[in-house]
Amino acid sequence: MKLSEGGRIGLAGAAVVGVAFGMARYAYGLTLPNIREDLGLSELVLGIIASTTFAGYLAGLLLAGPLAARHGSRAPTTVGGASGVLGAVIVAFAQSPGLLAAGVVLAGSAGGWVWAPYSDIVTRAVPLRQQPRALAIITTGTSGGLVLLGGLAVLAVLGSWRLIWVGIALAAVAAALVNLRLVPKTRPAPRANNQYGASSLFAALRGPGAYSVAYFAAVVIYFTYAADALNSGALPAGAVPALYAAIGLCGVVGVATGNFAHRMGSSRVAGLSLGAVGVALALLGLASDSLTATAVSACIFGAGYMTGSAVLAIWTAELVPERAGEAFTACLIVGALSSVAAPALAGAMIPGLGLGPLLIFAAVASLLSGIALVLRGSPQRAAVGEPRL
Secondary structure, eight states: OOOOHHHHHHHHHHHHHHHIIIIITTHHHHHHHHHHHHHOOOHHHHHHHHHHHHHHHHHHHHHHHHHHHHHOTHHHHHHHHHHHHHHHHHHHHOOSHHHHHHHHHHHHHHHHHHHHHHHHHHHHHSOGGGHHHHHHHHHTHHHHHHHHHHHHHHHHHHSOTHHHHHHHHHHHHHHHHHHHHHSOOOOOOOOOOOSSOHHHHHHHTHHHHHHHHHHHHHHHHHHHHHHHHHHTTTOOTTHHHHHHHHHHHHGGGGGGHHHHHHHHOHHHHHHHHHHHHHHHHHHHHHOTTOHHHHHHHHHHHHHHHHHHHHHHHHHHHHHOGGGHHHHHHHHHHHHHHHHHHHHHHHHHHHHHHOHHHHHHHHHHHHHHHHHHHHHHOOOOOOTTOSOOO
16 A cells, blocks of 8 residues: 555654653653663662753754754754664663763753754655644654554563663664655755744743743653652552553544644643643652552653643644744753753752652642742733744
8 A cells, every 4th residue: 555645754754753752851750760770870870871862852852953954954963863773872881870861861862863854854845735644644753653662661571671772773763764764855944034023033032932841850750750750669560561551542632632732722731731740740750669659650741741742832823923943942942951951950859868759849839830820811822823842
């Protein structure tokens, strides 16, 4: 059966995004307990290295735009695939904190390179009627990547944590080849005339910007320390792989985010997503030794995580329809800065506070932020109508 252009690009995008976001970006947290034991690193050093993962992501975000402007939108996705491969290989063979940090920086940058360019590729290369389906397929790639990461986590139980990173490197190679085969090479987009200045863009994005700070901090805390919390209890060895698989499976609900935002408003959906992440963090902090509680935590987190990610794109497009891509990227950069700071701060707090109380603290912050957004409500939808994502 011959795939349509939208199907081809959607499949390639799902593969690359699945590896970059669902695997390379969050595998450090999954393997953190084993890395600590193998390399004998302190909590502070582990937290700083976790922050470098998201520093790499921020660098990818900042550099993807100029590269696409010069060489076309497929170029950053190719660089992102190569970064995922090289970073995962370095981590798999790292014997020192320096090499480990270098590997996670490269692996973490993959997500930054590939996020925004696929929106441009779809809008330029896919027929209008096929665009929503292509974007939906690409969005669900993260969930598929998390399910695969859960499967790879079994390798840490049966052998070594390094095998997980070898598996990610192989998956990144396969995704990169699929991307080169199925995604057409596009010419650089013509430079657009911006109607509004930076100050007006900043004013319009105060709500999504504040949301990005809270959302990305809460998400990175969960992914960085979930495996640690489960390993500190009396759960079976397969609990951690099952956690990641459950997050991915339940995250498929994010495909319906557009419908949720249309009915309730983007701000309220964002608030509910933060609330869900907060509840998941609380369950992890209070009952990480309970299989039932951790399963519920993973399912709630998966839904909140994927919905919260998708609603940010919708919300920014509603507020600034003329500069939707630029607005979305600006909020992602704010979120990346939050992601850099959160693990380092957490790593400094854990020795004195403990992991459980830290997760509860993060849960309370996420819940309060979510309540504020729900009460705030959403401004009127942009006059141009439904956003095109």
